[in-house]
Amino acid sequence: MTSSSHLEQLAEIELQKEEEEDEEERRRGPDPSSLPAGGPSGLDSSHPYYDVARHGIIQVSGDDKYGRKLIVFSSCCLPPSHQLNHRRLLEYLKFTLDQYVEMDYILVYFHYGLRSSNKPSLKWLREAYGEFDRKYKKNLKSLYVVHPTNFIRIVWNIFKPLISHKFGRKLTYVNYLAELRDHLNYEQLVVPPDVLRHDEKLRAAQKGGPPPSVKTPPPRPPLPTQQFGVSLHYIREKNREDIVPLVIRQTVSYLMDEGLRTEGIFRRSARVQLIKDVQKLYNLGKPVDFERFGDVHVPAVILKTFLRELPEPLLTFRVYNAVRDLLDVESSLRVSSCKQIVESLPEHNFIITKFLLSFLHTVSQQSIVNKMSASNLACVFGVNLVWPRHGSISLGALTPINIFTEILIEHFHAVFGSRCPPAQLSRLKRFTDSQTSQSL
Template identity: 35%
Template structure:
């Protein structure tokens, strides 16, 4: 059941620094279960916080499963007395179907013709971005999905197209600070948090692919700086976003210098246990901020592997799907070779020719506590 906070909530401010109130029709509950008069009282109570000053309302009409009846809508409209309407500067109705156009048109003609000048019908999210700052609005997943009926991608106005919020392909130094003082990037926090809460027992986690169209929408939202609630989406989107983030880092999370050390081991120049090699040769090559990120990612992977009887993702399976996102090499064949994973590797010794980055990652997942 949708909470009142999901139906109406405060966003940021519009281009004239007026507070924005967002109303989401997609989060309206079944009227046979919830009394809509109660919802009306909640909506009015929220609006009471803003009506004494100028404010803007953005109403997402698309993606709604339930729609209130005419009688209730006229009652709701009449409840908006002069103090609500006076300081309302604009009502943007996004993805209006015939239903809201007809209702608002009828109300404006019959009850308040002057109010119609404040109502603006917005066909898609690109158009909405031209009238309000899109990155300050938490847009529900149902709205993104509905928007795909009208446009494949959201296009921001030229004066809003910058990389200030871009997270995919950005350096860890910019996102986390030179010493990691800013903490984990928000997208990583969100992905890990959602996967721990909702994905640990999902079969094929990190292996299965979600809707590519919705994945693009969520990725673009993070790059715009939009707040995102990943719990509204297919949990596989969180898993793929995490892989994409690692894959698109300007520098791989495992530095290239590690590759040479792996080559030395393959030639049998040294004899060490796998864990000793990881602790003394691999981890010491990783920068501080990479290590902070690595610890959280591998903590999650360990939690997933520990539940492999349910999710079918053993440390071996996870290493297979994760390693290609952590390795980078100009030679494609070398990259493929580095990504291979030994199915069976004795903990006590390194078998000549068997140690690859994929195998290192498998062991790091299996023995997280000993590595970190």
């Protein structure tokens, strides 16, 4: 049997080989100083782990298609070891995960860029794995290792005696970035430029040249009954009688009856295939009966999925900058500032937002039982209500988005009290009253 120390030596040899190959490639490639720098933009220097967070090693990239939080670790962002306290790195990783481990989440590890000069020691890795107890492991649904090398496989063998079979099944090796599209919402990932360039190099080298281009058929026009992946305007045009989209109405109605006292509601995912089946039913205009699934988390995930698949967020692209700048507003003025942002929404978006936030406020009122306070709900829903027109949500924007959403939920009556003209309010009241009577 190969000893652990021998495996460690093999790992070091493999890593040195990889470094030599990368160095040769860099000599032929562009000057690194001319390339865009990494790191999260807009990060506040008052962040408790600013010394680590500023490098952009760990990023939270919103949710995947099924409501699971995406957390990314990028080796290429690791500075030389003498410039980074790896104990602090471990504490920061736990600090980040602590905000999400009560809900299902996914880890994406970009291996490219790990070198002898910046890699944590194997002793550090052992300590890290030892400190990640069950609370971190139980809700980790998948660990994707992107661009694995022999070094990774050797290290995995070193750790095999420590890793449970159940945890081992969560590991997936991903050779090319394109493969990630089969597993998660690739557009929400924060992929460092170095990793993108490395992926292009690998694909070009595949079979001696660039892979043949695959002609994708033009997208089919949406069905008249389509609910997912189409705009609110499209849904309204096809369903003139529905002020609030069918998916939101039905999920909220069911959850009002069955989900308010469910601990961790909106934190859990559901079977991926089941979610796809429900989406298909909605898109085909067929009835959906949540009772037959026997799982309150199905409508919860469907609601989040609907919001996330809107081409433009419910709160529209134009409010993103105002929300991102919320931290610059004095604390005592933030509620009125949020009210102004919400009042700037188009009428249709405002009505739907008011309906949804009224429900989330009700959920938060049951937080003693369901453990979903306004703050917890904001962590789940914030990234599903507002995002930028281009690119992903930066780490620096995540905090103001969550604060903004928490204010909308906690101070619902102050924020939404007086926006609609009487005719609109009357229409909304009739609608919500009808939903209440149907649920009764």
